[in-house]
Amino acid sequence: MPFELQVALRYLLAKRRQVFISVISLVSTMGVTVGVMALVIALALMTGLQQELQARILGSSAHVFVWKPAGITDYHAEVARLRAVPGVIGAAPAVEGKAMITSASGEGFVMVKGIDPALEPSVTDIGKVLTDGSLDHLTPPSEDEFPGIVLGKDLAGSLGAMVGDTVTLLTPNGTLSPMGVMPRQRRFKVVGTFRLGLYEVDNGTGLVSLDAGMRVAGTDRVARIELKVADVYDAPRIADQIAADFGTEYVTSDWGDLNQQLYSALLLEKIGMGIGIGLIVMVAALNIVASLILLVMEKTRDIAILKTMGASSKSITLIFLLQGSIIGVLGTLVGAILGTTAAYVLDRYKLITIPSDVYQVSYLPFKLLPWDLFTVVVVAIFVCFLATLYPSRQAARLDPAQALRYE
DSSP, X not given: XXXXXXXXXXXXXXXXXXXXXXXXXXXXXXXXXXXXXXXXXXXXXXXXXXXXXXXXXXXXXXXXXXXXXXXXXXXXXXXXXXXXXXXXXXXXXXXXXXXXXXXXXXXXXXXXXXXXXXTGGGTSSTTTXXXXXXXXXXXXXXXTXXXXXXXEHHHHHHHTOOTTOEEEEEEEEEEEETTEEEEEEEXXXXXXXXXXXXXXXXXXXXXXXXHHHHHHHTOSSEEEEEEEESOGGGHHHHHHHHHHHHOTTOEEEEHHHHTHHHHHHHHHXXXXXXXXXXXXXXXXXXXXXHHHHHHHHHTHHHHHHHHHXXXXXXXHHHXXXXXXXXXXXXXXXXXXXXXXXXXXXXXXXXXXXXXXXXHXXXXXXXXXXHHHHHXXXXXXXXXXXXXXXXXXXXXXXXXXXXXXXXX
């Protein structure tokens, strides 16, 4: 074992008269551990929340939206044309309208989305998240029956509506009467329920056939074509490419544009939380400075003796650099392991539940990215190393004659 490392370990594990120094070193190590652990958990929380919301948003909506201001008359031709764009793996028409929905035991507001049941599963995850019923029943087998509607699970629960029940939609697009425009009532039969995991969608969306959706919206044309792309992060480029290649009569947007405020807020929270908890690591680094300064004051006589025995200033500096680095590395590694373990357990067993109507998710997800963990470990060790520089230099500058003068 190198001479400098042996002395550094001996000082860290001081016994008897120097037990106070060992306690200070232990407290410094624990400070680094707690700081790194808190930072790892915080980053895992913000990353998990961002990824969970992104997955649910992308599962409930398309990646790219294509509009024609004049409306789309032949959506089959447009779907075929857009499917030919490189990177596009799914396309489906859509039309939306707002309405008030009532049942025998409740009422509320709903965003009615008209879809093509055959094409919609190629764009969203709706076909995978049906909890009851089927999209194939949206179109009634005969004109004598009510058209079908698939409701979000939370909306169906608030209405007390089950598959087979009848609900009424009150739309602002009504008929003209001597008293003005009267809202029109339309009856629908509940043919299914779904749960996408996004409260805003599950509690406020109803899916109907494309023809029924156009009647609710008061139009005879499809509003837009929704696209699914192979790489969600390539959606902005594909949207710009469609707008450039298809002409000015096409207007495009992507999922990032529609949710820009949400992602900006999450990124800002992640940065703010990282900075705030990163200050804990700085405080722990100051503890290392304090402990090493105390150790230098305690070991003044030992340092002087080492110098008189031939130890160079470089060796003295290295002794205290190693001591502080050991505290930093040990505290960082233990904190990283504890933080990673805590994040895994919290995410695996969903221990922290939150109101889904406020945060869109029912529990706090924790996802730790390898790059985030690597960054935390490297930065924490570097900060702890910087904290050792001043006490180490002070120890190396100690004059043996002055130190031993009153011994």
